[in-house]
Amino acid sequence: MKTALTIAGSDSCGGAGIQADIKTMTLHGVYAMSAITALTAQNTTGVIGISEVSPEFLGQQLDCVFKDIPPDAVKIGMVSSGGLIEMIADKLKEYNAKNIVVDPVMVASSGAKLISEDAISALKEKLFPLALILTPNIPEAEVLSGIKIKSDEDMIEAARIISDNYHCAVLCKGGHHKNKANDLLYVNGAYRWFKGQPINNPNTHGTGCTLSSAIASNLAKGYDLISSVGRAKDYVTGALAAMLDLGQGSGPLNHAFCIHSE
Numbered sequence: 385m386k387t388a389l390t391i392a393g394s395d396s397c398g399g400a401g402i403q404a405d406i407k408t409m410t411l412h413g414v415y416a417m418s419a420i421t422a423l424t425a426q427n428t429t430g431v432i433g434i435s436e437v438s439p440e441f442l443g444q445q446l447d448c449v450f451k452d453i454p455p456d457a458v459k460i461g462m463v464s465s466g467g468l469i470e471m472i473a474d475k476l477k478e479y480n481a482k483n484i485v486v487d488p489v490m491v492a493s494s495g496a497k498l499i500s501e502d503a504i505s506a507l508k509e510k511l512f513p514l515a516l517i518l519t520p521n522i523p524e525a526e527v528l529s530g531i532k533i534k535s536d537e538d539m540i541e542a543a544r545i546i547s548d549n550y551h552c553a554v555l556c557k558g559g560h561h562k563n564k565a566n567d568l569l570y571v572n573g574a575y576r577w578f579k580g581q582p583i584n585n586p587n588t589h590g591t592g593c594t595l596s597s598a599i600a601s602n603l604a605k606g607y608d609l610i611s612s613v614g615r616a617k618d619y620v621t622g623a624l625a626a627m628l629d630l631g632q633g634s635g636p637l638n639h640a641f642c643i644h645s646e
């Protein structure tokens with residue numbers, strides 16, 4: 385069985401973060417492991433508390449995983465401080481981790497800030513250079529590229545700037561753009577659109593986490609980058625199209641849409 389590790393924050397309502405990642409990896413038939421960066425007290429209406437682990441404790445979790453069951457792919461999500469990011473970068477280098485997908489999570493869909501300013505510089509300096517692919521949404525791509533994104537051309541330009549700066553592939557996700565379903569992959573100096581039909585579903589809590597862990601799952605299974613992105617996009621579309629409607633805010637996806645339950 386192929387294996388994947390998520391390094392991310394816990395979401396108590398189960399729709400984003402570690403919980404979304406483990407569901408996604410499991411539904412891909414990949415053995416899921418986790419190293420938790422922070423506990424969040426959150427639900428579909430917002431985040432009311434964040435309790436970070438210490439960098440040392442995150443390091444212990446990573447040692448336990450890498451020394452025993454080395455992952456075939458690694459997904460990194462919410463990491464809220466510079467110290468945690470440095471620890472992750474050190475451990476990924478120490479264990480020569482492969483297939484690293486970094487989702488530069490900055491703000492929850494409910495609007496809460498999930499990262500500090502010092503963490504943004506640490507991400508850029510320490511973690512991005514280790515990544516195979518970064519998966520920013522539009523607001524994150526604006527922060528990372530320094531340009532405003534108003535058009536498809538702006539998405540291409542932002543992805544190009546980020547890719548050139550950090551020497552990795554960049555998937556600029558379109559969920560916050562006009563048609564909501566078109567994502568732009570920039571890799572090795574060329575771009576390619578992954579287009580979808582916009583789904584009229586306000587329940588998008590965890591779409592980004594789900595997409596990045598689906599990419600990591602497919603990489604773990606041996607698909608190349610372009611196939612992994614295409615397959616991950618199809619999975620998110622299916623989970624969104626299942627029209628699960630839970631909670632009072634922007635609800636979670638149905639990660640198990642492909643399994644029929646009675």
Ligand SMILES: Nc1ncnc2c1ncn2[C@@H]1O[C@H](COP(=O)(O)OP(=O)(O)O)[C@@H](O)[C@H]1O
Binds near residue numbers: 559566580
């Ligand atoms: N209404 C929608 N219809 C179809 N796909 C969507 C919709 N909203 C988001 N997506 C898809 O979900 C994925 C996550 O995108 P996005 O919402 O931008 O990320 P994030 O959760 O990080 O903000 C992307 O593949 C995007 O195209």
Ligand SMILES: Cc1ncc(COP(=O)(O)O)c(N)n1
Binds near residue numbers: 392424461588
């Ligand atoms: C612990 C945690 N990590 C990430 C997100 C972002 O979720 P989204 O996929 O909706 O951008 C979140 N709300 N909580």
